[in-house]
Amino acid sequence: MGFCINCGQQYQDGIRFCRLCGNQQPGDQLLMRLRQEAEQIHYMRLQMQAAQQQYAANNQFQQQPPRW
Numbered sequence: 001m002g003f004c005i006n007c008g009q010q011y012q013d014g015i016r017f018c019r020l021c022g023n024q025q026p027g028d029q030l031l032m033r034l035r036q037e038a039e040q041i042h043y044m045r046l047q048m049q050a051a052q053q054q055y056a057a058n059n060q061f062q063q064q065p066p067r068w
């Protein structure tokens with residue numbers, strides 16, 4: 001049992017489409033997949049940030065003026 005994410009109409013388990021508005025109901029598998037994708041994107045973003053920081057640190061190191 002759940003509620004339509006579009007119009008709030010209650011619907012029974014196993015029903016894919018809302019009787020009131022015809023909106024497709026997200027199944028547990030879809031919700032799980034969306035959650036996994038969100039976590040992957042979050043992880044990728046963290047990796048990119050770390051890589052950018054490392055790149056900036058390397059550049060800073062390389063761009064230091066030579067000491068005379």
Ligand SMILES: [Zn+2]
Nearest residue numbers: 004007018021
């Ligand atoms: Zn609906």
